[in-house]
Amino acid sequence: MTQITLVEGDITQQEVDVVVNAANSSLLGGGGVDGAIHRKGGPEILADCRALRAGHYGKGLPTGRAVATTAGRLPARWVVHTVGPVYRAEEYEERAGLLASCYRESLRVSVELGARSMAFPAISAGIYGWPVEDAARIALTAVAEALADARGELEEVRFVLFGEATYETFEQVERELGQRS
Numbered sequence: 001m002t003q004i005t006l007v008e009g010d011i012t013q014q015e016v017d018v019v020v021n022a023a024n025s026s027l028l029g030g031g032g033v034d035g036a037i038h039r040k041g042g043p044e045i046l047a048d049c050r051a052l053r054a055g056h057y058g059k060g061l062p063t064g065r066a067v068a069t070t071a072g073r074l075p076a077r078w079v080v081h082t083v084g085p086v087y088r089a090e091e092y093e094e095r096a097g098l099l100a101s102c103y104r105e106s107l108r109v110s111v112e113l114g115a116r117s118m119a120f121p122a123i124s125a126g127i128y129g130w131p132v133e134d135a136a137r138i139a140l141t142a143v144a145e146a147l148a149d150a151r152g153e154l155e156e157v158r159f160v161l162f163g164e165a166t167y168e169t170f171e172q173v174e175r176e177l178g179q180r181s
């Protein structure tokens with residue numbers, strides 16, 4: 001049974017097989033989690049991202065999709081980059097589907113890699129403006145549903161929340177969803 005855990009902290013310090021990056025479609029870095037991962041992980045991650053852009057992802061990584069690279073100097077084996085949707089109330093349904101896809105696709109890629117543990121940030125809940133409570137509900141629901149299908153070797157899916165407010169929101173939503181004992 002794969003454990004879903006919540007921790008408050010910095011995703012670049014998590015000792016897991018896969019760290020999920022809240023990237024943008026360029027795959028060439030940014031702020032927030034993206035900036036932290038590239039800063040701490042070092043140039044090898046960007047080199048892998050450039051190779052992806054020169055190859056299969058010439059036009060960039062589409063929103064809702066996921067792709068793996070080395071984790072460079074991070075205490076992880078891989079970084080799985082995924083591109084969340086920017087929040088836009090007028091297009092809520094379509095974009096909520098894309099956000100759920102980020103979790104599903106990142107899980108699928110990680111299981112294919114043979115990962116036993118993985119860490120997610122709160123995708124789209126920062127610069128991309130998604131309200132944290134709704135982002136948490138989409139995240140926890142998508143991961144629970146995806147784990148019901150293919151869990152492979154995955155023993156732990158860890159949500160790493162930056163700051164107490166985000167952590168408490170995820171904890172509250174997890175309780176509401178009945179996922180927390």
Ligand code: APR
Nearest residue numbers: 010011022024030031032033034036124125126127128162
């Ligand atoms: N560890 C864990 N979580 C973090 C960290 C960190 N080191 N740094 C930021 N966060 C949190 C934010 O507080 C937010 O809750 O990750 C969540 C996602 O925020 P962003 O990193 O801003 O990601 P997102 O909202 O998906 O926006 C993506 O921002 O950095 C750029 O290149 C990226 O264009 C893309 C956009």
